[in-house]
Amino acid sequence: MTLPCVLFCVALLAQPLCILYTRSVMASAACEGARLLATAPSSSEDDVRAFVLRRLAAVPAVGIFHEGDWEVELSGARTAEVAVRVEGAVAPLPLFGPVVRALTGESLLEVSVEARERVRPSWLGGSYADWVSIWS
Structure with a gap:
């Protein structure tokens, strides 16, 4: 009687833990991609997308972790605010x-x-070239 109850509890905890792991890897990859998009103006959007997808390779290709293809949306390249959105699907147990x-x-x-x-920041005036010219 105890063994089925324990296995049932483990099964109930397995799905949320797998989704939590997937979400944490997705959040980390999105944050790193946003930083790269914001600080490396010479890199193209394809390079940033490949960087994010490489980070997402840490998620096992098992249905309870991730199923299908990742969707990576980049916005705001070379502007004051950038955003990276990562979407995926999980197959429930x-x-x-x-x-x-x-x-x-x-x-x-x-x-x-x-x-x-x-x-x-919104309060910062001038361009990057103006700030660099002060120190040269």
Whole structure:
């Protein structure tokens, strides 16, 4: 009697832990991509997208962690505020599958993370060239 109860509790905890791990890797990759997009003006959006996708390779290609392709959206390159949005899908465990289908009508859970970075504060006047010319 105890063994089925313990296994049921482990199954209930496994899905949230897998989603939490996936979300934390996604958030880290989005933040690093936003910093790269904000501080490396010479890099193209394709380079930043490849950088983010490389960081997302830390998520195992198992349905309970991630299923399908990653969607990476970049915005604000070479502006004062940049944003990176990462979206993916997670297949629920069989215990959660019917509940997810009943609530959402879909067989996969959508997981998304967005990171925003401000390159320059709003109070800072002048351009980068103006500030550099002061010290040269």
